[in-house]
Amino acid sequence: MRPRSLVFLAVLLWCTGIAVPHVQAQQYDFPSRPAGPVLDQANLLSGADQARLAQKLTAFEDTTSTAVVVVTLPSLNGAPISDYAFSLGRAWGVGQEGKDNGVVVLLSEGDREVFIATGYGVEGALPDAIANRIIEAVMTPAFRKGDFYAGLDRGTDAIIQATKGEFDAEAARAASSEDDGIPYALLFTLLIFAYFFGQSFFRGGGGKKSRRSTRRGGGGAGGSW
Amino acid sequence: MRSKGVIALVVGVLLLGFAGCGAASSYNTLVQADEQVSTAWANVETQYQRRADLIPNLVETVKGAADFEQETLQSVTEARAKATSIQISADDLNNPQRLQQFQQAQSALGQSLGRLLAVSENYPQLQATQSFSDLQAQLEGTENRIAVARRDYNNAVRSYNTTVRSFPTVLFAGLLGFESKAAFEAEQGAQDAPDVNFN
Numbered sequence: 001m002r003p004r005s006l007v008f009l010a011v012l013l014w015c016t017g018i019a020v021p022h023v024q025a026q027q028y029d030f031p032s033r034p035a036g037p038v039l040d041q042a043n044l045l046s047g048a049d050q051a052r053l054a055q056k057l058t059a060f061e062d063t064t065s066t067a068v069v070v071v072t073l074p075s076l077n078g079a080p081i082s083d084y085a086f087s088l089g090r091a092w093g094v095g096q097e098g099k100d101n102g103v104v105v106l107l108s109e110g111d112r113e114v115f116i117a118t119g120y121g122v123e124g125a126l127p128d129a130i131a132n133r134i135i136e137a138v139m140t141p142a143f144r145k146g147d148f149y150a151g152l153d154r155g156t157d158a159i160i161q162a163t164k165g166e167f168d169a170e171a172a173r174a175a176s177s178e179d180d181g182i183p184y185a186l187l188f189t190l191l192i193f194a195y196f197f198g199q200s201f202f203r204g205g206g207g208k209k210s211r212r213s214t215r216r217g218g219g220g221a222g223g224s225w
Numbered sequence: 226m227r228s229k230g231v232i233a234l235v236v237g238v239l240l241l242g243f244a245g246c247g248a249a250s251s252y253n254t255l256v257q258a259d260e261q262v263s264t265a266w267a268n269v270e271t272q273y274q275r276r277a278d279l280i281p282n283l284v285e286t287v288k289g290a291a292d293f294e295q296e297t298l299q300s301v302t303e304a305r306a307k308a309t310s311i312q313i314s315a316d317d318l319n320n321p322q323r324l325q326q327f328q329q330a331q332s333a334l335g336q337s338l339g340r341l342l343a344v345s346e347n348y349p350q351l352q353a354t355q356s357f358s359d360l361q362a363q364l365e366g367t368e369n370r371i372a373v374a375r376r377d378y379n380n381a382v383r384s385y386n387t388t389v390r391s392f393p394t395v396l397f398a399g400l401l402g403f404e405s406k407a408a409f410e411a412e413q414g415a416q417d418a419p420d421v422n423f424n
Contacts, residue, residue, distance in 0.1 A: 082369045128366025129359035136358075222365070 028084060033092040037061070042072040042109040044148040053153060060160050066122055067095045068103040068159055070152055075110035081222055085117035095119045103159060105152065107143075114139055114151075115222035116159070125163040132223065134158040134167070140225040248401075251394040255403045258385040262406055263315040265378040272371045273308070273331055279367065280305045280338070283360050287341070290351040297341050304334040318382075321407035328409055338364065375409050382408040 031041060037057040038050050045053070053070060061067045069092070076084055085106040089095075095102025101121035107114045116131040138158045142151030161167040284302060287293050308330040317323050342361065351357050386405045389398045398404075 083372070086369070086373055127363065129362045131366075132358070132362030 027087060028079060030088055030091050037067070037069045039071045042074045042107070044072050044109060049149040053156065057156060064163065065096055065099065066101045066103065066163055068105065068156055069094050070105045070156065072107045072109065076108045081106060081108060081111065081113045081115040082117065085115045089117050089119065095121065105155065107148070107152070111224070113222060113224040114143065122163065125165070126159060130162050130167060134162065135223040140223055143225040247393050248397045251397040252401055254388055254394060255398060255401065258388045259403065262318065262378070262381045262385050265374070265381040266315050266318060269374045269378050272367060272374045276364065276367045276371065277305055277309050279360060279363055283364070286354070286356050286360060287345065287351065290348070290354055290357065293348065294344060297344050300337045301341050304337040308334040318406045319404040324407040324409070379408045382406045
């Protein structure tokens, strides 16, 4: 009886299939995913800022199921920002499985680069061209001033608007433009923005780095400041 | 005498069952891995197609905004025609030469696009238009997605090939018509491809 049951066991094992171990190369050492949607490893945001940002993004995910996470890093250690952002989004499983509707906003302080990685499910609402406009018109102007919270806050606002089809790059650019020759009609709006901006600037603290010339590298939805 | 016959019969039945079960489970594993390769390949094609679809628009925008070097534009258009003429169906993926041809045509297109964008730096009024900056962003984004899709495909192929060559699947893979599939080779400078410095 004993040997026969052994044979039976062997056949059973055989039939269920022998699992081929999948060796998935882990390219980067990702930080473990926090409970909330914000991970500030570069320490650019105050606790209150983080909480506000997290609250907004959580509320957005609750209503639309689109997940937006914000990650700041001190440095990429030489990794291409686009690749890092995509891989991180996958490793964390940002967005709903099957819908692939996650967005990763990755900021590297040391590299002075920012990238918006979008899952296939959000690409229709947030195409690369729009993500790029958000970075150039909304985020980098604030980052240049060292106001990381304002850049991330208004950047994520713009992402949320874009997914609802409401983002207007021209208006945003006008609002945070630094170019000369601003039409008078915009000056007034600018003044109002400057007021709010100044407020959040003093709240936020921020970097002391000198401004560098713009150099884009990362990819469609990336930019540096 | 009789009990020996019974034992032989039992052993025979067991062996048959053994082989049958093995074949069935191997077959299922293979089909699954094969399906993953096909899906990954479809995605690779989609992303390359997307890049190709952006090009006519890019060429028009460039033509419209500046008196642009004809030679550069022409080489992009030609490279695009060549790249889109090579299509590989999922059934042809076991042919490394075909995949290599595909890869060469696509990377030639990528290079001529890189040249076009590099030359466009000499045209500030072109760079300043929103439509050009949008197209540039879309192209960069597509290059990133191509890189991701290619890596996914290579991973799927690696796992499929591992299955095909592993015991016990290897005993049945040939019989059932599952052959090893070809993967993309790392290109010279493939890492830099999306990093063409546009500004």
